[in-house]
Structures are given as C-alpha cells and as structure tokens.
Amino acid sequence: MWLPFNCRISDSDGHPREADLRIAKVPSDLKDVRPVRICKKAWIGNGTHIMKAVTIGEGAIIGANSVVLSNIPPYSLALGNPAKVFFKNFGLPTDMKEQKKDSVESEPADQAV
DSSP states (O other): OOOOTTOEEOSSOSSOSSHHHHHTTOOOOGGGOOOOEEOTTOEEOTTOEEOTTOEEOTTOEEOTTOEEOSOBOTTEEEEETTEEEEEESOSOOHHHHHHHHHHHHHSOOOOOO
C-alpha cells in the first residue's frame, strides 16, 4: 500500500485516558487498541489523520488534511476535520457505473393516478 506524504494512521490513543496513568507513563491497555482498515482502491490525501477503529471503504477518496474519526462508505468523497461524506457513489469504476445505469433504466417509473 502506498501512503501519502505526512499521513498518520493510529490504532490507539497512544496513552491511557486516566491522568494518573499517563503521568506514570503506563502504556495503553490492549483492549483500547482498535485496528484501522483501508480497503482496496481507496485514495488518501496528503496530511490526513486516520484514527482508531475506522474503516475506509473500497474506492473511497479522503481529501487532504482531513481527520477521519468514523467509517467512510465505499466510493464516497469525504473531507474536513472531522471528515464528512460529501458525495456517495463518487468515482465508481466504469463497469459499476454501467451496471447502476442499467438497473435504474429497468425499474418501472411510478405513475400518478
């Protein structure tokens, strides 16, 4: 996998939440480690921070300098701090666009009476 410039991926907070444990430099508890999943064909912008327990769906695009705190659906465009999905079905491969177009054309239109 290729990572863009200055991208950070965190599977934990890197320290305990409790102040006394942080001061004592106690390492994070393993139950607080949550994996990050980046699916195929995803595109991550420069300077992006992806936080623990996040899944970035197949073909999703994350804008530069975004902070991703929650899951991003497949083929979506998300950006910002925190990252929000602005477009769904964005950047679909050509063969998926054709399938989607064919399925919409084959559905009967609702008729008003």
